Amino acid sequence: xxxRKDRFSIYTDEELMCFLCKGEVLAFDELYHRYSKRLMVxxxxxxxxxxxxxxxxxxxxxxxxxxxxEKFDTALSFKTWIFCVASNSCKNFYRHKQIVARSHxxxxxxxxxxxxxxxxxxxxxxxxFNKMLEEVLNELPxxxxxxxxLKYQEEKTIAEISQIQDCPEGSVKSRxxxxxxxxxxxxYMFNPVIS
Numbered sequence: 001x002x003x004r005k006d007r008f009s010i011y012t013d014e015e016l017m018c019f020l021c022k023g024e025v026l027a028f029d030e031l032y033h034r035y036s037k038r039l040m041v042x043x044x045x046x047x048x049x050x051x052x053x054x055x056x057x058x059x060x061x062x063x064x065x066x067x068x069x070e071k072f073d074t075a076l077s078f079k080t081w082i083f084c085v086a087s088n089s090c091k092n093f094y095r096h097k098q099i100v101a102r103s104h105x106x107x108x109x110x111x112x113x114x115x116x117x118x119x120x121x122x123x124x125x126x127x128x129f130n131k132m133l134e135e136v137l138n139e140l141p142x143x144x145x146x147x148x149x150l151k152y153q154e155e156k157t158i159a160e161i162s163q164i165q166d167c168p169e170g171s172v173k174s175r176x177x178x179x180x181x182x183x184x185x186x187x188y189m190f191n192p193v194i195s
Contacts, residue, residue, distance in 0.1 A: 013078030020069040028066055031078075036062070039086055046090040057089050102157055136186045140179060143167075147175040148183075 008016060008030040019027035036058060043054035064085065065072075072081055137145045143165060150156040150164060151172075162169045 014074050014076075017069055017072045017078060018074055020065070028062075028069075031065070032062055035082060039082070042083070042086055043090070046086075047093060053093070057086070057093070061086055061089055099157060099160065102159070132187055133183070136183055137179075140182065144175045144179045147172055148179045151176055 008019070008024075008026050011019070011027070011030070013031065013034065016027040016031050020031070039061065040054055040058050043057045044051055047053045047057060061082075065082075072078065137148060140148075146165065147161055150161045151158075156164070158169050158172050161172045165172065
């Protein structure tokens, strides 16, 4: 077995990718052996010295290679390509971090009407409210119901919902506004009277 494994050490990275495309697992092992330590150092430095995050990024990177080796263009330098993929992984991490930060900001900037509705809902009998909420949501057009669920139950941002629903952000805001208005009307009994 050691001889068979060593036989791949003589090939270039690009040749190993060709073998990997043909299902040769040992070619993958050789690539992992050549690049895992260097990429781990790269990820640790790029991801603010978070070793757990770096390990996850490294695992994801090699999983992508194992699952789709044909995405590599053998006319390119493998070294350049793998670091490009690693760089994109880091960019995605920071992009995700920005989305989460924006999402928290959006939640803090929720309009008074939305916040009043949410606060009222928390004060009430959860089971009864949730049951009636589901009934009202089920009567809505699917895109409005989905927008509400994505925003208030899945905690997605307006931008994320826009991507998921493949529509402009203004449409998402309109759907949410419409849905909240309907919910306030249909669930008025849960709205405490302020005297």
